[in-house]
Amino acid sequence: MNENHFLNRRNKLLDCMEEGVAIIASAPHLIRSNDSEYPYRQSSDFYYLTGFEEHNSILILSKSFTEIKTILYVEAYNAEYALWNGAKLGIEKARERFHVDEVRDSAEYAKEIKELLREHINLYIDLFDESEILIQAKAAAKALRETRGVKRHIHSIRDVTYLIRSLRLIKAAEEIETIKTAIAITAEAHHDAMRQCCAGMKEFQLQAAMSYVFLHRGAMNEAYGAIVAGGNNANTLHYIDNRDTLRDGDLVLIDAACEWELYASDITRTFPVNGTFSDVQKEVYEKVLDVQLRVIEAIRPGVKRDWLQTYSEELLCDALIELGILSGERSALIEAKEHKKYAPHGIGHWMGLDVHDPCPYVDESGESLAFEAGMVMTIEPGLYFRADDENIPERFRGIGIRIEDNILVTEEGYENLSAMIAKSMEEIEEMCKG
Template sequence: MNETHFYTRRQNLLERMEEGVAIIAAAPHALRSNDTEYPYRQNSDFYYLCGLNESNAALVLIKTGMETKTLLYVEAYDAEHALWNGAKTGLDEARKRFRVDEVRDIADYPEEIKELLREHVNLFIDLFDESPFLAQAKSAAKELRETRGVKRHIRSIRDVTHLIRTLRLIKQPEEIETIRKAVAITARAHHEAMRQCRAGMREYQLQAAMHYVFLNSGAASEAYGAIVAGGNNANTLHYVDNRDELREGELVLIDAACEWELYASDITRTFPINGKFTAPQREVYEKVLDVQMRVIEAIRPGVKRDWLQKFSEELLCDALIDLGIVNGNRDALIEAKAHKKYAPHGIGHWMGLDVHDPCPYVDVAGESLAFEAGMVMTIEPGLYFRADDESVPERYRGIGIRIEDDILVTQSGHENLSGMIAKTVADIEAACNQQ
């Protein structure tokens, strides 16, 4: 993405802000152990507004009447830091790269923040971010309130993330293309896992095969901790140990994907370890697939997410009745939440810069949002039958199946961005048996 995209996002945020000062801080480095750190991952809101993937930086947006001003604070060049960890963008390069009114040294921020807040009544920050830059801003606001001669001071500290994440909800064309890139790499990785999978392998070996595809394709990392769950492990929804042996005659559920330029993909496929579904596995699999296909087909502008959730639960409950897992009237079963034992999670979530994009699901009145073109949502129905659950017919015990795709809402309906990944029984068996 180029700087024009980030400039436009900043302008959109300023248009939606009331008068005041907004401060968005870069993410700090996260300690892994002792003096080692996790690979750096930027604060998604900060990246969305300026595209800088470095720590120790802050973006300041100021609005006074019709006038606006944008300041970007970054680290100055430091030869010692460059020697050990590589050079950062620095002040001169930032002035060339970013369309902001001023680039300033982050070392000056603590002294300058009080003056930046002077004569403003609103401060917009992430209320739950513990960044020292935001703590310094709140401290400066308090000091100004107690200073004689200051006629106007911060009277309201407000959440900026809702404004930003409302903007993030509708993906622009450049964002959609970035997600497409992440999905395309993830597709290759899933197909490679299907091709390599054999009984006797360990779950982590399939994860390694996928991770190789991610890194070899230029993706910086997984979008989230991979789930590679053989057999009954699939019935632990957030299984991440990935250490067990893959056994003959069982399924493996893989929920794994990469991110590209910080934009996520999120894909789940479930397939037979030996490349051939058993009859009971196929029965359950095709029920889940039918639910997924029907839910995806219902996605179009104007449809509300809470309706989609209700529709998916009705379909999953019908599937459970057909399989003989539950018995009775569908509406009564749903009212009693009988289906939730076997289909416990929601039908999907927003996706973008975060794999679970924290964009709003409801409007200001608390009503479920209707789909609009540009929204991206995962659709991931699942049925889970634990091996020790004697309420389930024996032939289905130990089967856990989830199928997940990334769906773009379009002007005329929807597009399955991950539709190229094998999903039908025939296509999966062909992919598993490809040499």
């Protein structure tokens, strides 16, 4: 993305702030075992404001009545580090690249933070981050409070993540295009999985087929741990073992997707291992798909997410009654949460720089947010019938179906960003033949 996009985001955050200093830190490296690290992934909030993917970086936004200043701390070039791990951008190149007032050496942050906080009254940080960077900032604030001659000192510590994530809720055009790229690659991977699937394969072999597409297309990261669940494994909602053998006559549920420039996609498709839906599988699949299509059709600006959740639960409960899984009046069944045994999760979640974007779902009064153009949400109804559930007709046992798409709220209504991925039974069976 163009550096101006990140500059605009920083300016929007400054507009949301009262007088004070905001500190936003990059993500640390995480140890996998001993001296081996997990592949690095930048903090979404830090990336949103900078577009910078290096660790040990710090963004400072300082706002007073007379001055606004933006400072970016980065690691200085180190020849030995470059030899082993590759060169960092360094201070001089960072000054050329970023539209900030100053670029400083990260090694100097601890010595300079006290002066940066001097005469400020608000400190904006991630309240739940216990990193050394923020420990040093709070220590500096405490020291200033006890220093003679300092007329104003930090007396309010505020949550900067709430402000950032509120901004992240509405996606700009360039963000939507990035998400579309991630979805396009994910679509290719799901279609490859459908074409390659056959009885006798291992679940991890289908996962490998999708991973190949991601990497071959340049999507270096999965957006989350892939779920490839054959048969009854689909009834474990976060099944990630992906080790079992796919059996003829079973369905396989794949919930897997990639990132592109740190923006996520999140897609689930359920299809027959042998390429042909059985009659009972068609019966259940038709219900889940109908619910999904009707919920998506209801999306438009002004609709509230909690209403959409209620509407989806009503539709799923009706489906369970029509299938003969539940009996009775819908309202009574929902009040007793009987439908939750078979449709336990929400209808969807925000999506963006995180697959579960941590943007607010309610306003400051606790009221559910209404949809606005630019919001991106998953819609993912599911029905799950465990193989050991003797309270349901035997023909349904072991079937688990979820269908998930990524939906953009538009001025006119919605756009299904993942509409190109085979979803109807006819489309899926045709894709499986390939």
